[in-house]
Amino acid sequence: MRSLRFAVLVLLLTTTACGSSAPSGGAPANAVPPLNVRVLAGGMEHPWDIGFLPDGSGLVTQRPGELALVGPEPGPPRPVRADLGDVHDRGEGGLMGLLVHPDFASNRQFITCQTHQENGTAVDIRLVRWRLAEDGTSARRMGDLLTGLPINPSGRHSGCRPELGPDGALLVSTGDTARAPVSQDRTSLGGKVLRMDIDTGAPLPDNPFINSPNPAERRVQSYGHRNPQGLALHPDGRVFVAEHGPDVDDEVNVLRAGGNYGWDPSRGGEEDSYDESVPMTDLQRFPEAVPAAWSSGSSTEAICGAEILTGEQWGDLDGALAVPALKGSKLLIFRTSPEGVERPAVPAELDDTHGRLRAARQGPDGALYVTTSNGTDDQVLRITR
Numbered sequence: 001m002r003s004l005r006f007a008v009l010v011l012l013l014t015t016t017a018c019g020s021s022a023p024s025g026g027a028p029a030n031a032v033p034p035l036n037v038r039v040l041a042g043g044m045e046h047p048w049d050i051g052f053l054p055d056g057s058g059l060v061t062q063r064p065g066e067l068a069l070v071g072p073e074p075g076p077p078r079p080v081r082a083d084l085g086d087v088h089d090r091g092e093g094g095l096m097g098l099l100v101h102p103d104f105a106s107n108r109q110f111i112t113c114q115t116h117q118e119n120g121t122a123v124d125i126r127l128v129r130w131r132l133a134e135d136g137t138s139a140r141r142m143g144d145l146l147t148g149l150p151i152n153p154s155g156r157h158s159g160c161r162p163e164l165g166p167d168g169a170l171l172v173s174t175g176d177t178a179r180a181p182v183s184q185d186r187t188s189l190g191g192k193v194l195r196m197d198i199d200t201g202a203p204l205p206d207n208p209f210i211n212s213p214n215p216a217e218r219r220v221q222s223y224g225h226r227n228p229q230g231l232a233l234h235p236d237g238r239v240f241v242a243e244h245g246p247d248v249d250d251e252v253n254v255l256r257a258g259g260n261y262g263w264d265p266s267r268g269g270e271e272d273s274y275d276e277s278v279p280m281t282d283l284q285r286f287p288e289a290v291p292a293a294w295s296s297g298s299s300t301e302a303i304c305g306a307e308i309l310t311g312e313q314w315g316d317l318d319g320a321l322a323v324p325a326l327k328g329s330k331l332l333i334f335r336t337s338p339e340g341v342e343r344p345a346v347p348a349e350l351d352d353t354h355g356r357l358r359a360a361r362q363g364p365d366g367a368l369y370v371t372t373s374n375g376t377d378d379q380v381l382r383i384t385r
Contacts, residue, residue, distance in 0.1 A: 032317065032333050032345040036384045037353075040369065041070035041077045044378040047371040049161070049305070049359045051100035051110055056364055059132070060371070060380065061112060063094035069136050070380050072365070081138040082130065088117035091155025092175075093125070099162035099170070101198065108132045109142070111198075113160030113172065115151055125149035125160055127172065127201065145201040148216070150190040152177040157190075157244075161305070163231035165239060170198040171221065171255075173228035173241060180266035180274050183224050187214045191263065193228065193241065193255060195221035208258030224261040224289065226280065228253075230306030230360070232321055234336060240293070242306040242323045249280035250296040250303045252323065252334065252341055262289030293340035301328030305360040305370075308336075313366045314385055324357030324370050331357060331370065331383075354381060 046063035056072030065087035068077035093115035101109040108131050116123045127145040157175035165171045176182040176191030183191030203218035230242030239255035262281035265274045303323045321334040331350035334341035358373040368383040
């Protein structure tokens with residue numbers, strides 16, 4: 001009896017000391033140190049992405065079609081006037097991903113991903129170039145960088161996230177619009193990671209399908225994706241992709257040029273309906289498909305953005321991958337290695353404490369900034385060790 005009591009006590013102490021919880025459907029997670037979470041700004045509606053300016057303030061896209069500036073000090077968001085009347089705000093679509101141009105200090109440009117409508121009819125998803133006014137109160141539309149990304153009128157699987165690649169190329173993850181043939185069709189811009197010139201939108205000469213006669217296929221870096229909404233550049237040059245599964249198998253993938261990631265709800269063209277019972281990575285149909293670096297297994301967290309934590313301020317989390325979850329209402333932290341990622345940890349400070357979490361970007365101050373996506377009084381959170 002004494003031995004049994006001792007074993008129970010050890011188990012309780014071990015569980016309490018962990019400081020992190022396990023994601024559903026997975027093994028017990030690795031512990032992470034305590035994190036400090038502060039609200040930088042609130043009062044927003046579905047802030048989808050954030051991009052930081054040289055002065056430490058952040059541009060935020062809000063899904064209904066609004067731009068705002070936040071920070072660098074805590075306070076209310078400051079509206080940015082912009083011509084966003086064409087945004088198709090429905091379901092999962094609207095004003096989505098954002099990337100501040102690496103030469104912003106000289107050209108004040110940024111790029112948005114947004115759904116586009118004309119006379120109330122959904123037309124496409126497009127990348128749009130903007131220039132922010134010197135005083136930050138308005139942004140001028142400079143033209144479309146890329147048009148023709150497929151759209152579902154319902155807004156489903158509209159996800160579109162831009163990121164810089166290790167060589168300065170513009171990478172953009174795109175959703176499959178919940179249509180069966182899109183992901184495996186390399187002539188469609190949906191269900192892909194695209195790679196192009198950040199200033200012209202043109203495909204780059206070393207893209208894997210650059211010799212294709214089809215202009216869309218020339219921009220494809222990888223295909224066979226369902227709804228990837230996070231791209232994160234590691235200091236070693238790898239790009240990690242966070243991807244929504246159906247009711248199973250959210251995935252973290254490592255981007256590979258020309259890679260097929262194995263999602264095919266058309267079952268090789270035999271199925272017209274969007275058959276979500278197929279494997280997220282179908283290695284039987286596509287033996288050459290790129291296996292996931294991590295899968296959530298029998299449940300989903302609805303993982304969204306992604307960011308690599310860098311800098312000595314993160315201690316042993318330097319180089320870890322941070323991935324917010326919508327359904328799971330938590331932040332997953334994956335320690336990385338040359339082989340991929342370890343099982344994720346979930347810091348208690350961000351485990352069902354702020355509701356649904358969407359974007360993740362590291363600021364110039366080294367802190368991680370995460371947005372909530374609850375629909376009312378949404379916030380930008382500043383996270384440090």
